[in-house]
Amino acid sequence: MTDHYDALETRDPAAREADLFARMPDGLRKAMAAPAYAQRLKGTDPAEVTSRAALARLPVLRKSELPALHKAAPPFGGFVAGPLGSFGRLYSSPGPIFEPEPAHADPWRGARALFAAGFRGGDVVLNTFSYHLTPGGFIFDTSARALGCAVIPSGPGNTEAQFELIEAYRPRGYSGTPDFLKILLDAAADAGRDVSSIRRALVSGAAFPKSLQDEIKARGIEAYQAFGTADLGMVAFETPAREGMVVNEDLILEIVRPGTGDPVAPGDVGEIVVTSLDPDHPWIRLALGDLTSALPGLSPCGRTNMRIKGWMGRADQTTKVKGMFVRPEQIGEIGKRHPALDRLRLVVTREGEADVMTLKAACASPSEALRGELSATLRAVTKLGGNVELVALGSLPNDGKVISDER
Numbered sequence: 001m002t003d004h005y006d007a008l009e010t011r012d013p014a015a016r017e018a019d020l021f022a023r024m025p026d027g028l029r030k031a032m033a034a035p036a037y038a039q040r041l042k043g044t045d046p047a048e049v050t051s052r053a054a055l056a057r058l059p060v061l062r063k064s065e066l067p068a069l070h071k072a073a074p075p076f077g078g079f080v081a082g083p084l085g086s087f088g089r090l091y092s093s094p095g096p097i098f099e100p101e102p103a104h105a106d107p108w109r110g111a112r113a114l115f116a117a118g119f120r121g122g123d124v125v126l127n128t129f130s131y132h133l134t135p136g137g138f139i140f141d142t143s144a145r146a147l148g149c150a151v152i153p154s155g156p157g158n159t160e161a162q163f164e165l166i167e168a169y170r171p172r173g174y175s176g177t178p179d180f181l182k183i184l185l186d187a188a189a190d191a192g193r194d195v196s197s198i199r200r201a202l203v204s205g206a207a208f209p210k211s212l213q214d215e216i217k218a219r220g221i222e223a224y225q226a227f228g229t230a231d232l233g234m235v236a237f238e239t240p241a242r243e244g245m246v247v248n249e250d251l252i253l254e255i256v257r258p259g260t261g262d263p264v265a266p267g268d269v270g271e272i273v274v275t276s277l278d279p280d281h282p283w284i285r286l287a288l289g290d291l292t293s294a295l296p297g298l299s300p301c302g303r304t305n306m307r308i309k310g311w312m313g314r315a316d317q318t319t320k321v322k323g324m325f326v327r328p329e330q331i332g333e334i335g336k337r338h339p340a341l342d343r344l345r346l347v348v349t350r351e352g353e354a355d356v357m358t359l360k361a362a363c364a365s366p367s368e369a370l371r372g373e374l375s376a377t378l379r380a381v382t383k384l385g386g387n388v389e390l391v392a393l394g395s396l397p398n399d400g401k402v403i404s405d406e407r
Contacts, residue, residue, distance in 0.1 A: 003240075005115040008249050009303045016305065020252055020277070021050045027277035031284050036069070036078030041284070052263070056254065060261040060273055060287040063231065064316060067095035076100065080281060087280070091135040093230045099135055101142075102280035108135070108233025109248050110143025110226070116239045116246070116301075117202040117224035119173050121148025126166060126198065128156050128176030128184075129205070135230045136205065140175040143234070149173070156180055163193040170197040178203040178212055178223065185219055202226055202237075227311055229288060232276055236308055241301035245310050251276055253306060254285070255294055257335070258315040258402050259328030261285065269293045269400035271315035272308075289316045291400040317403035321348055321355045321384055330381045331402040334359070337377050338370075343396040346386075348405045355407070357386040366390035 004010055028046035031037040040059060049055055061079075069077030075090075075098040084090065087100040088107060101107050119125065125144045131137035131153055144151050152165050156176065162184060165171075174181055181201055188195040201216070201223035208225050216223045224238040227245055235253070236245035247253045255270040256263055264270035272290050276283040291314065295307040318327045331344050342362035349356050359378050363370065367390075374388045 003302060005112045009112070009246075009305070011304060013298075013304050016249075017052075020250075021052075021055075023277050024049050024055070024252075024275075027275075027279075027282050028284065030081070030279060031079075031282040033081040034079050036073070037284060039078075052252075052254070055252065055275065055285070056256075056261060056263055058261075058285055060256070060285045061283075062287045063097075063229075063289050066097045070096065070098050074098070082280060089135070089138060091133060091138075091230065093134050097230070099230050100281055101135065101138065102278055104280065106143060106146035107278075107280075108139040108143055108228070109250065110139055110228070110234040111146040112248060113224075113226045113228075113234045113237035114140075114143055114147050114149070114173075114175075114202055116237055116303075117173075117226075118200045118222060118240075119144065119147060119149060119202070123149045123173050123200075124152065124169050124171040125149045125173040125175055126152045126154055126162070126169075126171040128154050128162070128174070128180050131155050139228065139230075139233050140202070144173075144175065159184060159187040159191075163188060163191065163195065166195045166197065167193065172197060172199055174198050174201040174203075174221070174223075176201075176203065177206040178208040178216070179206050181216060181221075181223070182212060185216075185221075196220070200224075204228055225310065227290075227308075231286060232274055232283060235272070235274060235288075236310075238310075239299060239301040239303060241299045243299060244295045244307040246299055246301075246303045247306045247308065249305065250278075253308070255292060255308075256287070257332060258291070258317065258400060259330065259332035260335070261287075262332070264293075267293055267296065267398070269312060269398050271400070287315075289314055291315050293398070293400075312400065315400060317401060317405070319348055319403055319405040321357050321382075324382070324384060326357070326382050326384070326403060328402045331359075333381050334374070334377050337381075338374060340364070342393050343398075344402060345396050346403045348403070348407060350407045357382075357384065358389055359386055360389045360391050360396060362391050362393050362396050364393055 025046040088103040089101040091099045129136040226237040228234045252275040254273040291312040292308040
């Protein structure tokens, strides 16, 4: 049994990077054929965007912006150039956010994730993600069929019907949330039903803590995690190495300081930003609102792409102080005005039934002059007064938080 989906997964990292950025100018041109990208990237010469540094100078498109953009210019906010009829399926996710499915094979690029989890052509897969309106069910369905698997489109719920399908078709694989897999296994044990054919699982869409991982494994199922979104499909996935998640091929993943588009230092926690060069539906610097950090080195499984720790929380830490919203973007702006600072964190508390905010700033050379300058900048940017505390380098946690609401 081969260990890798294809040779792309094990190529030299420099060769992968060169290939991606050789394709970037054409990808940008295709994106800019859509009116919203043309406006957002106005003045950009695609031929000059051939490195990560050049890419990082382009604006990010925040996923949190999409509902309003889609409502203003339905259905896709002007970010899709092709006619609706050129896509395979059309979906809607909560927001609402409208998503088109490219018509080419494996449109959600998930076959690699299933392969890494041990699925192989000829397997039967029980797919319990929902097939109703949202793309979740079809992301895993089309990925499994691209790998050559037969799919039972069961969707979630109705365990009695699930047992009948499992006992009839004897699926080797399961795809769905880890929570529903436990429900299914528990219900089968209580009812005396045979679900022992399931030996592999690719789970997503919910937390998969160590305790549940151990329980699933004890029941004879090797379960792997995948990180994906309804916009991009599979972004990263776990491999037999069990050391973080490997970023999918054909994607450029950046980790930026929340509220900005600026890449973090290696190993720091930040927000995931993804660029996809899919010819039917490119995404340019889509900020997902999820936090992660990069792992150093290469995976022991032999795959050579960038690795991330997995999902580490949400980057959207917007909060309301004294009736006014304070956003991560504003803390990012303070950092830009004071580039000598390291990490920043705005801590919001309550004192005497009043909101109080304190900006903690890590710096090498604290001074009263710097404290005064930061206090003025904090007020200018947020329109609110607050305390400033200068702290030592390395004293603020590396967890991606720039606003901590402790009320």
